[in-house]
Amino acid sequence: xxxxxxxxxxxxxxxxxxxxxxxxxxxxxxxxxxxxxxxxxxxxxxxxxxxxxxxxxxxxxxxxxxxxxxxxxxxxxxxxxxx
Amino acid sequence: xxxxxxxxxxxxxxxxxxxxxxxxxxxxxxxxxxxxxxxxxxxxxxxxxxxxxxxxxxxxxxxxxxxxxxxxxxxxxxxxxxx
Amino acid sequence: xxxxxxxxxxxxxxxxxxxxxxxxxxxxxxxxxxxxxxxxxxxxxxxxxxxxxxxxxxxxxxxxxxxxxxxxxxxxxxxxxxx
Amino acid sequence: xxxxxxxxxxxxxxxxxxxxxxxxxxxxxxxxxxxxxxxxxxxxxxxxxxxxxxxxxxxxxxxxxxxxxxxxxxxxxxxxxxx
Amino acid sequence: xxxxxxxxxxxxxxxxxxxxxxxxxxxxxxxxxxxxxxxxxxxxxxxxxxxxxxxxxxxxxxxxxxxxxxxxxxxxxxxxxxx
Numbered sequence: 302x303x304x305x306x307x308x309x310x311x312x313x314x315x316x317x318x319x320x321x322x323x324x325x326x327x328x329x330x331x332x333x334x335x336x337x338x339x340x341x342x343x344x345x346x347x348x349x350x351x352x353x354x355x356x357x358x359x360x361x362x363x364x365x366x367x368x369x370x371x372x373x374x375x376x377x378x379x380x381x382x383x384x
Numbered sequence: 385x386x387x388x389x390x391x392x393x394x395x396x397x398x399x400x401x402x403x404x405x406x407x408x409x410x411x412x413x414x415x416x417x418x419x420x421x422x423x424x425x426x427x428x429x430x431x432x433x434x435x436x437x438x439x440x441x442x443x444x445x446x447x448x449x450x451x452x453x454x455x456x457x458x459x460x461x462x463x464x465x466x467x
Numbered sequence: 468x469x470x471x472x473x474x475x476x477x478x479x480x481x482x483x484x485x486x487x488x489x490x491x492x493x494x495x496x497x498x499x500x501x502x503x504x505x506x507x508x509x510x511x512x513x514x515x516x517x518x519x520x521x522x523x524x525x526x527x528x529x530x531x532x533x534x535x536x537x538x539x540x541x542x543x544x545x546x547x548x549x550x
Numbered sequence: 551x552x553x554x555x556x557x558x559x560x561x562x563x564x565x566x567x568x569x570x571x572x573x574x575x576x577x578x579x580x581x582x583x584x585x586x587x588x589x590x591x592x593x594x595x596x597x598x599x600x601x602x603x604x605x606x607x608x609x610x611x612x613x614x615x616x617x618x619x620x621x622x623x624x625x626x627x628x629x630x631x632x633x
Numbered sequence: 634x635x636x637x638x639x640x641x642x643x644x645x646x647x648x649x650x651x652x653x654x655x656x657x658x659x660x661x662x663x664x665x666x667x668x669x670x671x672x673x674x675x676x677x678x679x680x681x682x683x684x685x686x687x688x689x690x691x692x693x694x695x696x697x698x699x700x701x702x703x704x705x706x707x708x709x710x711x712x713x714x715x716x
Contacts, residue, residue: 323407324655330411406490489573496577572656579660
């Protein structure tokens with residue numbers, strides 16, 4: 302087997318990048334969809350507050366997006382920065 | 385061990401195809417079932433809107449299906465296109 | 468390392484059987500328990516419809532069981548049929 | 551690499567024990583917490599039925615604990631019985 | 634392959650540390666967010682009880698944090714104590 306140490310490190314880093322982004326996409330995806338669903342429910346009860354509710358939903362989703370962005374950053378670092 | 389590099393790549397690609405489709409089936413399956421359940425709940429309260437609710441459910445489920453289709457495409461690419 | 472190719476295939480098939488049944492048990496287990504919980508909720512509100520609700524619950528659980536049975540079949544095939 | 555067959559089997563058994571108990575702790579943990587939460591909800595509505603509700607909660611949690619105990623048994627078998 | 638036994642043990646310990654903290658962050662993250670969401674719901678219905686509800690939420694979240702702290706401790710032990 303002629304896998305050098307550098308090859309092994311690079312391969313594991315790329316596998317880690319896939320795991321980071323794959324699992325990291327689960328949480329924000331569910332959480333933001335939940336926020337969107339609850340916003341629909343609330344707008345369905347009070348359509349006159351649609352603007353306020355949409356703003357609140359987007360602020361909350363932006364916070365929920367954070368862990369997804371961390372995952373993306375870690376995946377990009379593992380792919381392009383780590384040698 | 386007489387595993388060539390091409391064999392290793394092909395084996396990992398097929399493992400990746402299984403992981404892609406296996407995990408990729410979880411999300412749409414739960415999400416579309418949730419949509420169907422809420423549609424039943426809503427039709428149970430307003431049976432006269434069954435047509436509108438079924439249409440809305442199917443539109444929403446089609447959007448939810450998208451990540452499942454991405455998983456299928458990635459799995460098929462890993463199986464039949466990547467060498 | 469004197470692992471032959473046939474040993475490797477058999478070992479991976481058995482690992483796959485464990486993964487198939489292990490993950491495959493999660494979905495139906497949650498889904499059928501959810502159905503049972505909602506059936507309890509509904510019977511608690513209308514005890515006189517207990518027979519109808521129990522029948523509906525069992526029909527729905529039978530459908531939910533299907534993916535668990537697929538997992539069992541795949542696991543059994545991986546264990547006893549695949550050589 | 552001087553890993554004997556017995557070492558490999560023992561190592562995989564111990565890895566399996568960790569996986570068994572690790573994943574096996576997820577389900578009962580969520581399920582019993584859900585039962586506790588719903589019991590709180592019900593006691594909040596009818597505090598005079600706290601005794602009956604606590605008993606029902608504990609009976610239900612005991613059933614939910616069962617898969618966690620199976621996981622513990624499998625993990626202990628993999629650690630101390632399987633050679 | 635010139636991986637010594639000590640290298641293998643250290644590598645697996647570090648992989649285990651990543652798994653411990655990665656999976657261990659899922660549960661408390663979901664549970665504490667659920668507690669926060671229900672606290673918002675309750676404060677939205679009774680804003681005059683915001684202080685009591687925030688205290689209850691924080692006590693409950695502290696308990697939910699415990700498994701995350703166990704994961705952190707296990708990950709730190711695997712990284713810095715285990716040789």
